[in-house]
Amino acid sequence: MALAGITTGTKAPDFELKNQHGETVRLSDFRGEKNVVLLFYPFAFTGVCTGELCALRDELPKFANDDVQLLAVSNDSPFTLRVFAEKEGLDYPLLSDFWPHGEVSRAYGVFDEEKGCAVRGTFIIDKDGVVRWTVVNGLPDARDLNEYVAALGSL
Template identity: 40%
Template sequence: MAAPQIGLGDQAPDFTLPTQSGTEVTLSDFRDKKTVVLFFYPKDETAGCTAEVCSFRDNYEVFTEAGAEVIGISSDSVSSHERFAGRYSLPFTLVSDEGGEIRKRYGVPSKLGILPGRVTYVIDRSGVVRHVFNSMVNINGHVKGALKIVQELQA
């Protein structure tokens, strides 16, 4: 059973997961250094997810200029992420949450009980969640909403 969904003002659960390059990333390593845009998405190589990662890719420079790091997370394997990131020239990290443990810790809901949900979190430099956007279909809302909060946090 999933935990209650992490919300505004909550401390973001820490994790260490493998990336598409086979290295590991730990969320708390960004503490006091960068805002983190953490987006959970259902599956590599699906139409909606490809649109979402390409939108984050196309805005990546704006995120980094505002002091943020972008991390995508799904339950796909490291090798699937490696192919997906290569195919779409993704400049940010994809992490593999095989088994969905981190998804459960964040309380990211499933759609129709089977399809992993699509939720974006903006986590400030102290590890506190400052923005949550949950929509399977409003792909642009994930990027636009996160960018607005990241720029406000930088100001």
């Protein structure tokens, strides 16, 4: 069963998750301030995920600046995410949707019940909290960062 995620034009579900440093991050913290690139990925330390997150790290000024905030969400624990961030030099928020397990991933329609993790879903949310662009890929399929840049440019 393919997961489609929530659709464009939908108000993005608010959430409150801990980042890799144990700090609470809320989607609503960015409302009126920044567009948000909300990226779900299956697991830290896996090949495709590490590649995607390092590619974002290498292009970070496009995704974390005065106008845009990148938030990456997985179902890993905050402790796992801290070690992953340190190992890979990831300076942006890695959010833990660990407990209740997958609650935020489910709210966005990207939780794979069979595998017990989020699939690769990305949602670009404008400053009003509305989803403006989405892509949902299967577990093995990396996403194209240039598509994010184009979508952000259209806001």
